[in-house]
Amino acid sequence: MKYVDEYRDPELARHLAQRIAERVEPGRHYKFMEVCGGHTHAIYRYGVQDYLPEAIELVHGPGCPVCVIPMGRIDDATAIAESEQDMILTCFGDLMRVPGGRGSFLDARARGADIRVVYSPLDALRLAVDNPDRHVMFYAIGFETTAPSTALTLQRAKADGVTNFSVFCNHVTIIPAIKAILDSPDLRLDAFIGPGHVSTVIGNRPYEWISRDEELPIVVAGFEPLDLLESIAMIVDQLADGRAEVENQYARVVRDDGNPVALRAIADTMTLRPWFEWRGLGSIKHSALQVSERYADFDAERRFSVPGVRVADPKACQCGEVLKGVLKPWECKVFGTACTPETPIGTCMVSSEGACAAYYNFGKAARQRVELKVKTHT
Amino acid sequence: MTDRDIEERVEARIEQRRRAAQRFSDERVTMAHGAGGKASRKLVEGVFVPAFANPALVTLGDAGIIEIAGAPVAMTTDAFVVTPICFPGGSIGELAVNGTVNDLAVSGARPLAITASFILEEGVTADVVRAEAAAMAAAAAAAGVSVVAGDTKVVERGKADQMYVTTTGIGVLDARAQLDATTVRPGDRVIVSGRIGDHGVAIMLARGGLEIEADVISDTAPVWPAVDALLDACGASVRWMRDATRGGVATVLNELALAAEVGIVLDEHAVPVQPAVGAACELLGIDPLYVANEGRFVVVVAADAVDAALAAMRSVTVGDGAAVVGDVVADPPGRVLGRTTFGGHRMIDMLVGDPLPRIC
Numbered sequence A: 001m002k003y004v005d006e007y008r009d010p011e012l013a014r015h016l017a018q019r020i021a022e023r024v025e026p027g028r029h030y031k032f033m034e035v036c037g038g039h040t041h042a043i044y045r046y047g048v049q050d051y052l053p054e055a056i057e058l059v060h061g062p063g064c065p066v067c068v069i070p071m072g073r074i075d076d077a078t079a080i081a082e083s084e085q086d087m088i089l090t091c092f093g094d095l096m097r098v099p100g101g102r103g104s105f106l107d108a109r110a111r112g113a114d115i116r117v118v119y120s121p122l123d124a125l126r127l128a129v130d131n132p133d134r135h136v137m138f139y140a141i142g143f144e145t146t147a148p149s150t151a152l153t154l155q156r157a158k159a160d161g162v163t164n165f166s167v168f169c170n171h172v173t174i175i176p177a178i179k180a181i182l183d184s185p186d187l188r189l190d191a192f193i194g195p196g197h198v199s200t201v202i203g204n205r206p207y208e209w210i211s212r213d214e215e216l217p218i219v220v221a222g223f224e225p226l227d228l229l230e231s232i233a234m235i236v237d238q239l240a241d242g243r244a245e246v247e248n249q250y251a252r253v254v255r256d257d258g259n260p261v262a263l264r265a266i267a268d269t270m271t272l273r274p275w276f277e278w279r280g281l282g283s284i285k286h287s288a289l290q291v292s293e294r295y296a297d298f299d300a301e302r303r304f305s306v307p308g309v310r311v312a313d314p315k316a317c318q319c320g321e322v323l324k325g326v327l328k329p330w331e332c333k334v335f336g337t338a339c340t341p342e343t344p345i346g347t348c349m350v351s352s353e354g355a356c357a358a359y360y361n362f363g364k365a366a367r368q369r370v371e372l373k374v375k376t377h378t
Numbered sequence B: 001m002t003d004r005d006i007e008e009r010v011e012a013r014i015e016q017r018r019r020a021a022q023r024f025s026d027e028r029v030t031m032a033h034g035a036g037g038k039a040s041r042k043l044v045e046g047v048f049v050p051a052f053a054n055p056a057l058v059t060l061g062d063a064g065i066i067e068i069a070g071a072p073v074a075m076t077t078d079a080f081v082v083t084p085i086c087f088p089g090g091s092i093g094e095l096a097v098n099g100t101v102n103d104l105a106v107s108g109a110r111p112l113a114i115t116a117s118f119i120l121e122e123g124v125t126a127d128v129v130r131a132e133a134a135a136m137a138a139a140a141a142a143a144g145v146s147v148v149a150g151d152t153k154v155v156e157r158g159k160a161d162q163m164y165v166t167t168t169g170i171g172v173l174d175a176r177a178q179l180d181a182t183t184v185r186p187g188d189r190v191i192v193s194g195r196i197g198d199h200g201v202a203i204m205l206a207r208g209g210l211e212i213e214a215d216v217i218s219d220t221a222p223v224w225p226a227v228d229a230l231l232d233a234c235g236a237s238v239r240w241m242r243d244a245t246r247g248g249v250a251t252v253l254n255e256l257a258l259a260a261e262v263g264i265v266l267d268e269h270a271v272p273v274q275p276a277v278g279a280a281c282e283l284l285g286i287d288p289l290y291v292a293n294e295g296r297f298v299v300v301v302a303a304d305a306v307d308a309a310l311a312a313m314r315s316v317t318v319g320d321g322a323a324v325v326g327d328v329v330a331d332p333p334g335r336v337l338g339r340t341t342f343g344g345h346r347m348i349d350m351l352v353g354d355p356l357p358r359i360c
Helices: A010-023 A037-046 A071-083 A105-111 A121-130 A147-159 A174-183 A196-202 A205-212 A225-241 A260-269 A293-298 A319-323 A355-367 A369-376 B003-019 B038-052 B092-105 B126-143 B198-206 B224-237 B248-260 B275-284 B303-314
Strands: A030-036 A056-063 A087-091 A115-117 A135-142 A165-171 A191-195 A218-221 A246-248 A270-272 A275-278 A282-285 A289-291 B064-068 B071-080 B109-121 B146-155 B163-173 B189-192 B238-243 B263-267 B297-301 B323-329 B336-339 B345-347
Touching: A010 A225, A030 A037, A030 A174, A030 A196, A030 A225, A037 A056, A037 A191, A037 A196, A037 A225, A037 A355, A037 B345, A056 A174, A056 A191, A056 A319, A071 A087, A071 A105, A071 A135, A071 A165, A087 A121, A105 A115, A121 A135, A121 A147, A121 A165, A135 A147, A147 A165, A147 A260, A147 A270, A147 A293, A165 A293, A174 A196, A174 A205, A174 A282, A191 A196, A191 A205, A191 A225, A196 A218, A196 A260, A205 A218, A205 A246, A218 A225, A260 A270, A260 A293, A289 A293, A319 A355, B071 B092, B092 B109, B092 B126, B092 B163, B092 B224, B092 B238, B109 B126, B109 B224, B126 B146, B126 B163, B189 B303, B198 B275, B224 B238, B224 B297, B224 B303, B238 B248, B248 B263, B248 B297, B248 B323, B248 B336, B297 B303, B303 B323
Parallel strands: A030 A056, A030 A191, A087 A115, A087 A135, A135 A165, A191 A218, A218 A246, B109 B146, B263 B336
Antiparallel strands: A165 A289, A270 A289, A275 A282, B064 B071, B071 B163, B109 B163, B189 B297, B189 B323, B238 B297, B263 B323, B336 B345
């Protein structure tokens, strides 16, 4: 596939692997956190770890949009979908299986609620236009990556005078999550692999405090396996040179100032929440967005009565520790036994970007790589 | 205890859980139970297998094998609820014939006859019904089977989606076929009969709403000619076959790995996927290995028969894209691994969840 295969070339990967191996300090153990769930998925999907020396450990970060949704926010939306007449709840496909306190959207649909999968918030708006006698609510999730598409949809809905459409807003912001990770005393990181798609929107400047105040390198990376290897090589170079800088490996897409048009659309339609509860991480100040006053008519939380359900994470579930990178997925008490991709207890096991699901599906292969190489090549 | 020991213990627990008899503990049936992956397995093994327990059913092959007057006969049944009912490369009627005759073919039985029952929604146009009857007749003729009995029911508007079709088929087990998952052993080779993912992607695009335009045509076709050629060329060296419908090639290989207690290593770069399908999957974040096929099967042959098997399959149209995609290994038993195009390794599990409902 043109423009894709170029970024998956094993020959180039071997060159990068050699460069990394040469610059790794003997006897030193490195912990790099890939903030973004998309990176976690790519690392497992392509076996990126197979090219890294044992000394480099990749720690999975909090940047999986599905994983950070607290159970109560699923129950709130389910309650609206089940109590409001003529309601169609729309969401992205990977949200359907996220467990709430009263089951998932898939379960709610089996009980009779009208819940449909859309590929874009604009599809949800179109559904509202096509069904004037129904109300269509879009369950918005994601970091700054997806917030602009929700913002543009809100602007379109307002411009077109659509009255039967609303957004249940769960957009979150990445910087407070990174701050929360760094505040956690149990984790010592050597560097960050920065989130590529979030950075297309917010740019590179919001990370400057990480290199300046925390003295940690951060390299914003793309999502192809070679992008990841190159960004790790750039990090290892920084550490070997004694530098701590914000670097941009994903320059083909990410600009220093991000995307001003997208940022304006977000600022027009959304405002920061004082607090937002994150799955496993607890309440984090100014870490999420709500629909702005100007778009109040499209705010599901203003239009409908929201129970405001607070559900404590199940006791056995250690998603918080996994999201913070303190525990490896398999160190969680219920990993792979009570909590599996088909019967997830925690959100990390639901999304293909979740650390636990990625690890469950792909992980063992990475650990067996040495034995496997011997076997298949003899 | 070291980290490695703890990890090993966790892995052992997971393996135990994977192999344990499946229990159906959900309160209601959800769409996930129809996707052909893990949830489907729970429904089937947790409810239906214990209810109907008998030796023919328990292997959960594509067809049950029974004896009639001393002759081994393969029998199978399949329901079709695809939406939309017409799609590039086929329609529900054609699918209903091919799905059932293929289940017989990969069980090593030449398809002989099928039955068909129709659930029709009040208000469906006569043209639609006529067109599907014609499509079934043509598909049956192409597959060399007769439709020997049938039934029709009509339900109120909204209680079905235009039409659902169920077909049941029988065939006599071919004497050349010695298919048994337990004969699969390390060193054997894994072949797919052609490029994968076409059917699932064709349906996805035909549903519209994705705003992806590509000429992808369903692969629906009867596979018996390829099976016939294969059995002629390799006989007992053909160890096992299965058609890669719901859940795709990945799910089928996982079923084999569990049944045969072997590991399978798949070479991702060897898996034939046409560029349009690969690109559509890339855009949608779907792995072609999990996409449904309706005219493709996976076969395991002894290593020394692989060239003859490929030549035989490629000698007929339905098998002309056949390719060796992987190897059977001893370790890790019950697991499927992928050698990625990037040169790394990854785990390939059964399908979980539901990328696309009502695909067949």
